[in-house]
Amino acid sequence: MSGRPDARAAASQFExxxxxxxxAPHGGGHINDTYLVTCEALGAPVRYILQHINxxxxxxxxxxxxxxxxxxxHLAAQAAGQPDGARRALRLVAARDGRKWHVDAQGETWxxxxxxxxxxxxxxxxxxxxxxxxxxxxxxxxxxxxxLPPPRLHETIPDFHNTPKxxxxxxxxIAADVAGRVALAKLEIEFAxxxxxxxxxxxxxxxxxxxxxxxxxxxxxxxxxxxxEAVCVIDLDTVMPGLALYDFGDMxxxxxxxxxxxxxxxxxxxxxxxxxxxxxxxxLETAGAFLTAAEREFLAFSGKLITFEIGIRFLADYLGGDxxxxxHRDGHNLDRCRTQFxxxxxIEQQEEEMNxxxxxIAG
Ligand code: ADP
Ligand code: GN1
Ligand code: MG
Numbered sequence: 001m002s003g004r005p006d007a008r009a010a011a012s013q014f015e016x017x018x019x020x021x022x023x024a025p026h027g028g029g030h031i032n033d034t035y036l037v038t039c040e041a042l043g044a045p046v047r048y049i050l051q052h053i054n055x056x057x058x059x060x061x062x063x064x065x066x067x068x069x070x071x072x073x074h075l076a077a078q079a080a081g082q083p084d085g086a087r088r089a090l091r092l093v094a095a096r097d098g099r100k101w102h103v104d105a106q107g108e109t110w111x112x113x114x115x116x117x118x119x120x121x122x123x124x125x126x127x128x129x130x131x132x133x134x135x136x137x138x139x140x141x142x143x144x145x146x147x148l149p150p151p152r153l154h155e156t157i158p159d160f161h162n163t164p165k166x167x168x169x170x171x172x173x174i175a176a177d178v179a180g181r182v183a184l185a186k187l188e189i190e191f192a193x194x195x196x197x198x199x200x201x202x203x204x205x206x207x208x209x210x211x212x213x214x215x216x217x218x219x220x221x222x223x224x225x226x227x228x229e230a231v232c233v234i235d236l237d238t239v240m241p242g243l244a245l246y247d248f249g250d251m252x253x254x255x256x257x258x259x260x261x262x263x264x265x266x267x268x269x270x271x272x273x274x275x276x277x278x279x280x281x282x283x284l285e286t287a288g289a290f291l292t293a294a295e296r297e298f299l300a301f302s303g304k305l306i307t308f309e310i311g312i313r314f315l316a317d318y319l320g321g322d323x324x325x326x327x328h329r330d331g332h333n334l335d336r337c338r339t340q341f342x343x344x345x346x347i348e349q350q351e352e353e354m355n356x357x358x359x360x361i362a363g
Pocket of ligand 1 (some may be wrong): 027028029030031032033034049090113114115116119120121219220222234235236281
């Protein structure tokens with residue numbers, strides 16, 4: 001069989017409780033395919049998340065699953081003592097062969113999680129309390145993984161947050177111009193080139209390696225429907241060795257602006273200071289236990305750098321013909337690049353004030 005991976009066939013390979021009643025696409029990720037599976041168990045519905053791992057992006061899906069298995073077990077052990085512990089860590093569902101993933105006849109890799117009920121993710125944050133919650137949860141995630149026993153986790157995507165290498169890839173995409181789009185992105189290319197000098201600043205700062213999430217989009221934390229509290233950090237494919245500031249930076253990118261990542265009205269894109277303040281306070285409440293002075297110094301900068309980095313990734317993918325991120329309209333990756341660059345400008349305008357705030361809180 002060719003075409004789309006067969007999610008129904010994959011679902012039959014997991015130890016779900018009862019018969020599969022329904023299976024539907026879920027979420028809006030740019031890389032993997034996610035399905036919500038509803039089963040009938042003893043008369044009551046039980047839900048699961050089923051995911052197909054994109055092997056063009058994750059070249060070694062088994063390495064991804066080995067990381068996820070170790071990380072979820074470690075987080076679950078620490079959550080066990082907390083109130084509502086069962087909802088505070090993702091739980092993998094075993095496949096019928098006893099492993100925590102399934103490889104189908106086409107060589108595609110699948111995994112399933114228990115669905116965390118009465119909580120949800122949001123594309124944009126609408127209050128500073130939400131920003132605080134997300135940042136505290138991602139900081140807590142780093143803190144809990146600091147005690148993960150060796151060996152070192154696999155690097156599921158090498159050089160994932162190596163901004164200088166991302167910049168080289170952009171220059172290569174410009175030179176190749178395979179989709180004939182360079183002429184349509186002149187301003188964005190210039191914007192990127194005038195900021196090349198900042199790309200190495202985090203890597204060159206001698207910051208400590210930690211275990212980091214690396215994809216701390218606001219929609220990768222589930223907030224409780226009733227209390228609004230962050231319940232669980234999700235989307236663990238890129239958990240690997242990294243810098244703490246990759247995570248803080250991506251929170252700034254995805255939480256401080258009220259606009260969607262692909263907003264076309266650029267005047268709506270802006271770094272809202274109260275959201276940044278909530279991120280700093282929330283992150284330090286947990287990560288404050290281990291962050292060094294040098295890491296604190298770069299908190300505001302990391303927001304600018306990671307926003308810039310994702311911007312150049314969207315731009316390179318646009319120029320390369322949209323082969324990496326899923327797109328849903330013409331020029332989608334260029335629109336995404338433009339919002340990132342607008343946000344970089346907004347951060348540049350407020351960077352000094354952001355640094356002063358960090359110093360007053362963390363200094
Ligand atoms: P992607 O890599 O495509 O972003 P995610 O792992 O973030 O995939 O899942 C996509 C969406 O599915 C999430 O934003 C969240 O709303 C939902 N989701 C994922 N895992 C769970 C879970 N265990 N319980 C409840 N919802 C989940
Ligand atoms: C991708 O899979 P998703 O949508 O959570 C990407 C991230 C980007 C993000 C931009 C493996 O994340 O690095 O920051 O899109 N994931 C990968 O929205 O490349
Ligand atoms: Mg996600």
